[in-house]
Amino acid sequence: MPYFDAATSAPLHPVARQALLAALDEGWADPSRLYREGRRARMLLDAAREAAAEAVGCRPDELVFTASGTQALHTGIAGALAGRRRAGRHLIVSAVEHSAVLHSAAVHEGQGGEVTEIPVDRGGRVDTSLFVRALREDTALACLQSANHEVGTVQPVGEIAEVCRSVGVPLLVDAAQSLAWGPVEGDWSLLTGSAHKWGGPAGVGLLAVRKGVRFSVQGPVDERESGRVPGFENLPAIVAAAASLRAVRAEAAQEAARLRELTALIRARVPELVPDVEVVGDAERRLPHIVTFSCLYVDGETLLHELDRAEFSVSSGSSCTSSTLTPSHVLKAMGVLSEGNVRVSLPAGTSREDVERFLGVLPGAVSSVRDQLGAPVGGGASAGRESLVLDTLGKRCPLPVIELAKAIGQVAVGGTVTVVSDDEVAELDIRAWCHLRGHEFVGEVPADRGWGYVVRRLS
Ligand SMILES: Cc1ncc(COP(=O)(O)O)c(C=O)c1O
Numbered sequence: 001m002p003y004f005d006a007a008t009s010a011p012l013h014p015v016a017r018q019a020l021l022a023a024l025d026e027g028w029a030d031p032s033r034l035y036r037e038g039r040r041a042r043m044l045l046d047a048a049r050e051a052a053a054e055a056v057g058c059r060p061d062e063l064v065f066t067a068s069g070t071q072a073l074h075t076g077i078a079g080a081l082a083g084r085r086r087a088g089r090h091l092i093v094s095a096v097e098h099s100a101v102l103h104s105a106a107v108h109e110g111q112g113g114e115v116t117e118i119p120v121d122r123g124g125r126v127d128t129s130l131f132v133r134a135l136r137e138d139t140a141l142a143c144l145q146s147a148n149h150e151v152g153t154v155q156p157v158g159e160i161a162e163v164c165r166s167v168g169v170p171l172l173v174d175a176a177q178s179l180a181w182g183p184v185e186g187d188w189s190l191l192t193g194s195a196h197k198w199g200g201p202a203g204v205g206l207l208a209v210r211k212g213v214r215f216s217v218q219g220p221v222d223e224r225e226s227g228r229v230p231g232f233e234n235l236p237a238i239v240a241a242a243a244s245l246r247a248v249r250a251e252a253a254q255e256a257a258r259l260r261e262l263t264a265l266i267r268a269r270v271p272e273l274v275p276d277v278e279v280v281g282d283a284e285r286r287l288p289h290i291v292t293f294s295c296l297y298v299d300g301e302t303l304l305h306e307l308d309r310a311e312f313s314v315s316s317g318s319s320c321t322s323s324t325l326t327p328s329h330v331l332k333a334m335g336v337l338s339e340g341n342v343r344v345s346l347p348a349g350t351s352r353e354d355v356e357r358f359l360g361v362l363p364g365a366v367s368s369v370r371d372q373l374g375a376p377v378g379g380g381a382s383a384g385r386e387s388l389v390l391d392t393l394g395k396r397c398p399l400p401v402i403e404l405a406k407a408i409g410q411v412a413v414g415g416t417v418t419v420v421s422d423d424e425v426a427e428l429d430i431r432a433w434c435h436l437r438g439h440e441f442v443g444e445v446p447a448d449r450g451w452g453y454v455v456r457r458l459s
Contacts, residue, residue, distance in 0.1 A: 001311040002354040006197075007149055007177060007290055007345035008315055013199030016244035020201060023236035031235065032224070041235055048235075048242035055245045056175075056191060057183040058208045064225040065206055065238045069176045069194025072205035073100040075218075075228060076172055076190045080141045081108060083214030084170070088138020089113040094126045094145065094155070095333035098174055101143050102329070113140075123282035124153035124334045132163045139169045146178040150330040150343060151281030152263075152290030154178070158186030165189075170213050177287060180248045181256055189213045198248050199348070200241035203234055248348065255348050260288040262346060262355045267291050273363045278436055280336045289346045294331070295366050296433065297375035297402050298340025306365035307342075312358050316341050327425045337432035338425060339398040340366070373398065376405040386415045393449055397425040401433050404455060408439065411457050416442065422450030430455065 003011065012020075027044040029037035046060070053060040066072040081091060093105050095117045105115045116134045118126050126144065135142065142164055147154045157173055164171040170189035178184065180198035184191060190213060195204035207228065209215050215228075222230035248255075263286075271277050276296035295303065300316040307314055327338040344358070375398075388411050392400040400421045407417050419430060427444060430453045434441040442454040 001313065002350070002358065003313045004344045004346055004350070004358070005313050005315045006347035007152075007343065009196045009202065010180075010199045010347050012201065013244040013247055013348075015247035016200050016240040019243035020236050020240035023239035027235040027239055031233065044239050045233060045235055048239045051242040051246050052206055053208070055183065055242075055249055056179070056193070056206065056208050058191070058210065061226070062210055063206055063208045064228045065204060065233060065241075066192075066225075066229050067203055067205065067231075067234070069098075069174070069192055069197070069205040070100040071229070072192035072194070072207040073098065073172075073174060074104055076192055076207045076209070077101065077104040077108075077141065077143065078218040079209070079215045079228065080170055080172060080190055080213065081113070082216035082218055084140035085216075087140050087168075088136070090136055090139045091115045092118060092131070092134050092139060092142040094118045094120065094131070094143070096120050096124055096126075096148050096150075096153075096330045097143060097145055098149055098176065099329075101145075101174060105143075120153075120333050122334055122336060123285075124148050124151045124280070124330065125282050125285065126155055126160075128156045128159050128163075131160050135164065135167055135169055141172060142169055143172045143174065145174040145176075146184045147287045148281070148330060149177050150328060151292045151334070152177075152287040152345075153282040154285040154287065157184055157188065161186030161188045177290075179245070181252050181288065182249070195237070195241035195244070198245055200244040201237045204237045204241040206241075251348065256288040259346050259348070259350065262350060262352060263289060263291040263344070265352075265355060266293075266344060266359065269359050270362065273359060274366050276436070277366075278337045278432065280331065280334065280341075289348075290343065291345075292341065292343045294337035294432075295340030295342070295369075296337065296436065297373060297398050297405065298366055298369045299373065299396075299398055300339065300341045302369045302372065303340055303342060303365060306368055307361070310361040310365060312361065315343050315345075327428050332428055335428070335431065335435075337429055337436065339401065339429050340369070373402060375402050384412045385410055387411060387418070388415070389418045389420060389452070392419055392421045392423075392426075395421070395423065397423050397429050400426045401429050404430060404433065405437075408437075408455070408457050413457050413459060416454050416456050418445070418452040418454045420447045420450060420452045427451070427453055 029041040031041040172190040176194040179193040196202040331338040440456040445452040
């Protein structure tokens with residue numbers, strides 16, 4: 001059964017398994033003890049740190065292991081903000097960061113700090129000049145991911161790191177999605193990663209803090225991991241994480257080229273095979289293994305179930321938001337369609353046959369969901385009405401968009417349809433529908449319940 005959700009968690013790399021089993025036998029003792037078993041554990045930990053530091057591009061004493069990528073982000077952001085308290089309390093983040101960054105930003109704001117969120121373009125990429133313009137004298141920290149977890153767009157980290165360095169603001173890079181493919185370019189100050197994204201075991205993250213970056217640990221201090229991460233290290237998992245990082249890097253160039261071709265195939269073929277689809281994310285500056293698309297008139301959760309029945313494991317937008325019934329903050333920030341969203345993220349070793357099979361199954365899965373929802377087929381005949389109000393209160397997306405698509409033919413070109421909806425997703429998807437269909441999103445007007453979204457028919 002093809003597993004296409006490596007961006008959530010990659011299958012365990014064979015090298016990780018081998019290293020894990022060996023380290024369970026060799027690395028169970030306390031690395032801070034001076035007896036033989038402790039010394040053996042210490043050697044394993046030191047070797048793992050050296051290997052990870054080499055892959056990251058930092059000194060071993062700049063890198064600590066955490067219990068997850070999330071913990072690395074929480075610890076890194078809190079420590080850097082506290083270390084720079086004298087400079088100020090202004091934090092910069094991009095709008096498409098992982099929720100661990102955005103949650104840290106919310107905590108900072110709740111404690112009286114100020115946060116600037118940098119918008120992204122339709123491809124999900126931050127504009128360097130906007131990011132640079134947000135830097136201020138009282139900026140304590142800036143955060144930018146190396147690449148986006150939902151759409152794979154690679155961010156201009158090198159350029160932004162250079163500017164941050166020149167004005168003395170530390171840049172924290174969340175490299176969770178890209179570290180398998182290579183080190184992060186540029187002169188960053190802090191960097192985080194997550195082992196289960198590169199084929200290591202879950203429960204290991206890493207945090208690198210360059211020498212000279214002011215950092216003040218928050219919470220009770222423990223003596224392990226330079227006082228930055230409390231508690232007894234999960235040494236077998238750390239050893240496996242470092243070994244697999246080295247292994248995936250050795251295969252990275254070849255595997256990236258192979259997977260890039262497969263995701264390019266999906267990018268090209270999906271719009272040919274399935275009508276009313278928007279492939280999202282930057283077409284060029286992207287990770288090799290991720291491709292994301294949204295299907296009009298489709299409910300994402302139902303589509304995932306259809307694909308699961310056809311034996312394909314994919315995810316919809318961010319795993320953190322797909323179960324909350326709110327649109328993914330990434331797709332929202334990009335202003336793209338969120339309904340019927342599918343993220344395909346190929347693990348290393350994915351075969352072309354499996355991708356071809358996926359492309360064979362997808363059109364049927366989408367049309368089955370569309371049939372269930374009564375999605376429109378073709379454009380309706382034109383009638384001469386100037387305006388029309390559609391009451392879709394109580395209906396969840398994609399139904400408001402489906403009703404809009406069926407009704408647009410009932411107004412004359414130049415006429416308007418107002419969709420009254422109380423679904424939070426409606427605005428985003430109606431805007432995206434207008435963009436895809438070439439109609440004008442005029443704006444929103446308050447309604448007794450929810451909002452009226454006004455659309456002008458242009459053709
Ligand atoms: C970009 C990014 N940052 C951070 C994380 C969090 O990593 P972890 O799952 O190890 O907590 C993830 C995981 O989804 C991610 O994709």
